[in-house]
């Protein structure tokens with residue numbers, strides 16, 4: 001069901017994709033550009049961003065390297081976009097990192113670094129974008145919104161995802177709270193929960209990843225969901241339906257199922 005106002009066309013829409021140098025974000029940026037959007041790409045790897053912009057219409061492709069964990073850099077980038085093109089209509093927070101961690105490997109410094117990117121990063125974007133979205137809404141009609149790529153790993157505690165899981169659970173929770181406040185103002189909020197996607201992030205996984213998707217398919221699902229006005233966008237359904245069912249189980253049954261399926 002559409003909880004947000006659908007997008008009639010990507011044509012001319014200003015979309016800021018943060019985390020667009022590889023994987024789902026890079027694929028989304030290409031697809032958005034191909035469908036006529038004006039795309040700003042951000043991440044730390046400047047070269048990959050420049051490659052995206054090279055050969056494209058400079059009025060529709062902008063590379064803006066930044067570290068999402070750097071609060072001042074995110075604020076400065078938002079100002080730069082506004083001055084050059086006007087405030088983004090849609091900001092997509094795709095940036096994220098993963099560290100496999102189990103209880104006996106707990107490392108406070110690694111945990112802090114992960115949270116800086118996966119949780120403080122989105123907060124930095126909210127600081128830059130929420131006042132702009134509210135101001136824009138007062139000024140004009142048309143689609144305005146923000147989307148966060150969380151994960152099905154945020155639904156419940158999972159082995160190896162000791163800090164990654166909580167970072168995504170926090171994002172899901174935050175997106176719900178944001179939706180409650182922004183929906184009456186007709187500002188879209190989207191929470192994207194992918195299953196397994198074949199990207200640099202999952203390259204190191206030494207276990208079978210069920211229903212593994214390509215980043216292109218993942219980006220297509222994400223953009224289709226946003227365009228349709230969906231709040232929660234999860235894919236592939238063949239996998240996320242099972243994870244959603246597991247979310248309903250009481251702890252005893254949940255832990256038994258986890259041991260059985262992960263063999264850990």
Ligand SMILES: NC(=O)c1ccc[n+]([C@@H]2O[C@H](COP(=O)([O-])OP(=O)(O)OC[C@H]3O[C@@H](n4cnc5c(N)ncnc54)[C@H](OP(=O)(O)O)[C@@H]3O)[C@@H](O)[C@H]2O)c1
Pocket residue numbers: 018019020021022023024025026042043044045046066067068069094095096097098117149150151152193194195196197198199200201202215
């Ligand atoms: N792959 C999966 O199976 C899967 C499943 C569920 C959820 N997700 C989520 O999907 C999102 C995209 O991941 P992906 O699978 O596409 O992996 P990926 O290819 O590793 O992409 C991660 C993106 O985030 C950017 N990024 C990381 N740290 C950053 C920082 N400090 N500042 C700015 N950008 C940063 C990376 O660019 P730079 O390194 O250039 O900065 C890259 O563009 C992540 O939030 C991830 O948690 C992935």
